[in-house]
Amino acid sequence: MRAPTAPARRLPRFSLRRIAAVLGKEFIQMRRDRVTFALILGVPLMQLLLFGFAINNDPKHLPTAVSISDPGAFSDSIVAALNTSGYFDVVSATNSPETARRLLAEGKVSFVVEIPANFSRDLVRGTNPELLIQADATDPASSSNAVGALGELATDALRDDLIGPLAVRAPQRPSFTAVIHRLYNPEIITQWNIVPGLLGIILTMTMVLMTSMALTRERERGTYENLLAMPTTPVEIMIGKILPNIVVGLIQAVIVLLAAKFIFKVPMIGSLPLLFGVLVIFIAANLAVGYTFSTIAESQLQAMQMMVFFLLPAILLSGFAFPFRGMPVWAQWVGEVLPVTHFLRVVRGILLQGNGAAEIWPDVWPLLLFMFGMMTVALLRFRRTLD
């Protein structure tokens, strides 16, 4: 006797009661899992403190050595100007260029400013002496603003000294002045950009992690077999496992936003309800990614490794770590696929620019598309048997 080649498979009914059952079970398990709880609260706080306080794309008070081969009033003015710029802290003043250079090589200072012999004489004579500035450019991003400030310094530092007969030596004013308006973040406070961005990164990290464990944990503990032997359907299990984590994600978002407002004083111009609406979509999209991982991974360790693979591009290519427009085109395309890229635009747009629904829509539909796409993949991947 042969079995029919294509057995008719009736789709099981979708039951809200069964979803509620899975949901209840997940909430109880989450409550009892202290490590997860620590993760929920610890990750956002830790990341906020690390990124929010420790990382600064516009570092100031960089240690600077000055080697003065021509002491005098001009040299004093230059040192004073360096200190008052805010970017430089003159920690060492020496008369030996070698000593200063050694400090730079040893990493004790980031800049060396050399005032050559006869600087004052040449300046007064008008032979345009040179001021040598050496910068530790191993991290170009961190020193670029300071180097920019040095350029302006040369024009301004000696203005007060070059008076009377020396006034002719004062640098010529440019025939026009470039006026730069720094919109949305006029003081270029890094945290205003980083803290909302962190919201996206923290949620990506914890949300993908939470659900990537969802099925692998059941599999490792042997409870998966039981779950499959009962009349629960893949959709019900997925919804039951994703919903509790949306609550977790929203709690994290509240923590980050409270810190943003009260610790980092990030302005919140736009609508918070709108932001939370997008947050739910973004959180669900990440949970769907994690859930898909958990249908593929055979162990919790594998699920964890997959999460790292997803997290790296999320940090590097989303515009969180580097300016999005500065990346090569292919990297921008990869970035466009990631939900966090769109979320960063939305959250910065709402908080800093006060964008409304119409302005953020171009970044909301890709989030929705990604979320539904991922959920479909997860359901297709879900195996209803142990084969």
Next chain:
Amino acid sequence: MSNGELAIDVHGLTKRFGTKVAVNRADIQVPVGEVWGFLGPNGSGKTTTIRMLCGLLRADEGSGTVLGFDFRAQPEQIKREVGYMTQRFSFWEDLSIRENLEFVARVYGLPNVKEVVTAQIERLGLIKRQDQLAGDLSGGWKQRLALAACMLHQPKMLLLDEPTAGVDPKARRDFWDEIHRLSDEGLTVLVSTHYMDEAERCDRIVYINLGDIVARGTVAGVIEQSGLHTFVVQGEGARALAPQLHGKPGVDFVAFFGAALHVSGRDPAKLKAALEPFAQQKGLTIQESKPSLEDVFIQLQEKGRGAYA
């Protein structure tokens, strides 16, 4: 039920994992209300067969019905009518007894979840432990919980995969009393086990070796079919005889049963001849006896090993 009296009626059940045949064209017909035992060495295909019957594994070949449903096309319907107890404890160790049972009750969509669960907890004498986490229970209590959970939705059939592994004798006895009570109420039970005393409590047994069903029937019938003759050697120096008898013509195998030696073979004349030289040895008694089920299983296992080695 569409098949009259049969709870399980499957033919040619086959499962392959890669090139390995885990279950080879098994025919299983279990009448409603009977207790059937699945026996066989580890890795012989018992678990695979049970999983295919309740829709957890897809059969590569075979056809038939379980509880009147096409077991290949209607696994979801079968799942609702079957209570399946996994080999390894598979309830949630971070949920309490009550929470586990309530979860199961909700998933099966039972009405009055709280009352149903309370009744079940009371019936099993778990009332004092109902809020204890399942992970903190001993093996025996875990097994009770698992059985209680499997029975919650009042299935028509129980599939039990080595339910008494790692459970103490008293708990094992209680468990089997419960199984027989349920069977008297009309429940069909298919249980896999390694224990001979448990096998002897089954209405019928099926012996699987390397995916093939090599014996089936009542306990007496299987012993009968084996065509085996056994002599029991007892007394001083009985154990020392084992190496001497091993491999002699007519001696299929020699097994220790406590201080006694069971010497078995299918040719009674040759077997007798092999034992003849020792018959006069002082302090030794050699008696022909009915082979025990264990003798038969050792023979079946040896046969299987011989055929495939």
